[in-house]
Amino acid sequence: MFIQQLMNGLVLGSTYALIALGYTMVYGIIELINFAHGEIYMFGAFAGLILVTVLKVPFFLAFFLAMALASLLGITVEYLAYRPLRRSTRLAALISAIGASIFLQNLALWRMGAQPYTFPSPFEPKVYQTAFFTISRVEIIILLFSFLLMIGLSLFIQKTKIGKAMRATAQDKDTASLMGININKIITITFAIGSALGAAAGVMVGIYFRTVTPSMGLMPGLKGFVAAVLGGIGNIPGAMMGGILLGITEVMGAAYISSQYRDAVAFALLIMVLLLKPTGLLGRPTQEKV
Amino acid sequence: MLRIENLSAGYGSIRALHQISLTVSEGEIVCLIGSNGVGKTTTLKTISGLLRPDEGGIYFDNRDISRTPPHKIVEMGISHVPEGRNVFPRLTVRENLELGAYARKDKAQIKKDFAQVMETFPQLAVREKQSAGTLSGGEQQMLAIGRALMSRPRLLLLDEPSMGLAPLFVLGIFEIITEINRQGTTILLVEQNAQLALRTAHRGYVMETGRIILDDSAAALLQNERVRKAYLGE
């Protein structure tokens, strides 16, 4: 029973981790909470759904196309809603982010209506039985893809030239620009990657819970944000850890306390961690800024 | 090579530079001296594009660069070593140096230049994999200079390389600056240590509250009554 819950938590948590990465990467570079990120996730789910059901695109191709389309949306949101406010107060950018979130949600409501859509199961449902737990094919796919994406991201950030430039930009933008790094380009890439990961989560949750709605980004968006703060906002391994911890805690809370309190458990965890370590699990004690 | 004409710049409504003009010719070391807060750093920031001028022109090889963004200016051959601790603390020494060559594509030559920097600063070679934030102040200064050299600049802007370093260390850094210049890099040096700066440079400018009040050969400035009183403590 316990190991089964752990597995369920891991599956849910890996989707939170993917969402959290988008928040944390953007925050790391421009110190903005991108409140529209939950809507990017929702958009990803709809894009996947439409590609599969209307355009009859094979599922795996639709998955990657949804990620690419969400990247474009993320880049557009940054360009229209945040870039003009780069030199304004942080509050102005934050309000613009909330505005972008509301706008995208209502755009979806207007185009798609409020009713839930059913995401058709892309493969034969199948459940595997092991000695300690059962796991479905969809869950295996979610775990596999999430971890591949997270490993890919880590390698990209650590090993590539652009990854290095992203880390440098997060640490000190002025000095980074003196290296010949085009800061605007790095910000665009950051939004593209973060949005693609959010959309990946959206499609996977779509096939997991089988429903897609315009408001579906609300709670997971909030949870992804909680996970990012939990791990230490701006910290990439922290977001992964925070997401998985949050998923497991939530599932455990639902199983052993009460399923009505599963969301409350998530926020209780956040409050507890922040009381003990205000900068989050892997956050640095003081943010050095030039 | 570099020509600044009637340049004014500032931060919001605060004006820090009032119509300054200066030139740097190919092959020179030119120093800019002055006390705290007179606008030395602001001058360098405006040249490297971190700050947009309010008026006036900055010409590099006769091209106006006053509206060019910093990453393009690096590509044109100007490298700026900013004031204070400006290495990327959570990147390794090697990664910091690699970023110095970010704008370049000639991989083989980058490798050679990396080896050259390691030879110039042997202390960095032993700390290649260490994160830059764990280096001492002097080592960070070396790393910042080495990183700037990795872009193969034609003009190097140095902002107070002596700041916070032990006297012996400062001498070492200045020897290296002279050597860099001898190998063909033009240098604009900002310093509060006027004595050392004027001994290293060919020409100098003296700044007071956002204006250039004197300019002459370094030798003449060392003899100048006003400079001796105000900056050389005599």
Ligand SMILES: Nc1ncnc2c1ncn2[C@@H]1O[C@H](COP(=O)(O)OP(=O)(O)OP(=O)(O)O)[C@@H](O)[C@H]1O
């Ligand atoms: N980011 C900033 N915002 C507002 N004012 C600034 C800023 N940076 C510098 N100033 C002001 O501009 C003026 C010139 O500063 P600058 O840093 O260029 O001086 P400096 O000659 O380099 O001094 P120091 O020798 O202390 O480094 C100062 O009055 C300073 O207070």
Ligand SMILES: [Mg+2]
């Ligand atoms: Mg200064």
